[in-house]
Amino acid sequence: MRVLLLSYGSRGDVEPMVGLALRLRERGVEAQVCAPPDFTELLEGAGLSLVPLGRSLKEMATEAVTGAAKPQKPLSMSERAAQMIATTYEAVFAVAEGYDAVVATGLVPAAAAARAVADRLGIPYRFVSYFPTYLPSPHHPPLAWPGTLPADVTDNRVLWERNAELMNELFGEPVNAHRASIGLPPVDDVRAHVFTDRPWLAADPTLAPWLRPADLDVAQTGVWIRPDERPLPADLEAFLAAGTPPVFVGFGSMPVRDAEDVARAAVEAVRAQGHRVLLSRGWAGLAPTDEGDDCFAVGEVNQQALFGRVAAVVHHGGAGTTTTAARAGAPQVVVPQMADQPYWAGRVAELGIGAAHEGPSLTAASLSAALATALTPETRARAKGVADAIRTDGTTVAAELLRAATGA
Known part of the structure; x- marks a missing residue:
């Protein structure tokens, strides 16, 4: 065939x-x-x-x-x-x-x-x-x-x-x-x-x-x-090993306006919650906006291997990213940009495995508020439970x- x-x-x-x-x-x-x-x-x-x-x-x-x-x-x-x-x-x-x-x-x-x-x-x-x-x-x-x-x-x-x-x-x-x-x-x-x-x-x-x-x-x-067996890059492994699990922030195949401002707001919001930051460059081209050693940027990596090692995943709400984070038991914050992404944001909130950010434009305050929900022990426990149910x-x-x- x-x-x-x-x-x-x-x-x-x-x-x-x-x-x-x-x-x-x-x-x-x-x-x-x-x-x-x-x-x-x-x-x-x-x-x-x-x-x-x-x-x-x-x-x-x-x-x-x-x-x-x-x-x-x-x-x-x-x-x-x-x-x-x-x-x-x-x-x-x-x-x-x-x-x-x-x-x-x-x-x-x-x-x-x-x-x-x-x-x-x-x-x-x-x-x-x-x-x-x-x-x-x-x-x-x-x-x-x-x-x-x-x-x-x-x-x-x-x-x-x-x-x-x-x-x-x-x-x-x-x-x-x-x-x-x-x-x-x-x-x-x-x-x-x-x-x-x-x-x-x-x-x-x-x-x-x-x-x-x-x-x-x-x-x-x-x-x-798609099964992904790729190892994580050595520099990423070193960053993960150097401290507590970071919060991943990435928008996948979504270019965004004012990417530097978005990255700055995301870093500020994650730091406000007491976590390190892992930025995914993606099509938005996100990059650290200062020299802080608590912030690291990656390109294309094996998210199946990565998401089980982060504190939460902040993303655009694509079907693939939502499912990969859910399979890993990682709490999520979905910042929907278009198409099916509001649907996935709603499902994440309904299932109690994270938070739905209101609208596509984030600020440090709005993302920090959403992360406050996603980073609770209750949300993580619920995310782990849903992960076990995914076929x-x-x-x-x-x-x-x-x-x-x-x-x-």
Whole structure:
């Protein structure tokens, strides 16, 4: 069996696909990952190849945050979608000969291109989400794009109906124009076409349960974990050994405005709680703002090995970071920036394994207040309890679902 895995998104969107690819490889299945070019090193480190999709996401995200390098005439959402569909389809179809299934996640236009590849080849297609609120349900509203949902409506079903209409308005024309160009029939409902009537949910049932009853027959596989056996760098080991466990602060694949001010506020807040500081540079480029020996900065490291050795984890609330911290039993403070991150902030608070920072902009005072909750013995005990409940067999479940889908 050969499987194409497409993930058009940030590190948190790509790493679970790497975990699935490695599980499939253990079972003698060839898996090809298609993702933005930012993740070549990640794939090579796992012994996998990458089919690059589009421009560097880091460059585009940084431009969006800083306002740099905007074109003279900005493209509309539909025009950007048309470009993404065409370039994604071209890259994936070029390597798709002989594959038996396609699994996709990430942005809707890219997933629509993956579905077109599967339809063209006549092979199974599966869509996967890493968090429940991406998928239609009466139990939660859709992700809110500014100005796209009526503010006076609280009925989730009505909001999801509007969400489907919006996806058709934005993506219907480019999706169907592309499908016509390769001899495929049009679709009436873009969202249903991309998500299918039985999407997968690769999230832990304790951290992010799929609530029933619901309209979709969602298959919750459990979280997809990429095992990481890398040792921590020697200088980081020395810092950890030199004192009490530090508080980790990092925003992953999230560029942030005024990164120096954010780093200064974070360091001040952690020190106010009597802890040392471990800054993760990430796409935000966080760095110490003074020469204090209680503050240390790291680049890309094995968070699975690190998070069990810190006092708390302050982060943006990506699905991967939230789950890794939860598995390690580390208390969390989530400072949500966008998309699914408010959902994860809410879950961390509801489960009692940390605190949800209010809004994306932090100050020393606001972060210190959130840390005061996360650093209590009660929160740590609860985090340890939840860690014991998290399953680690998600990629095995997904591999079995793929085997059943392909008849292999």
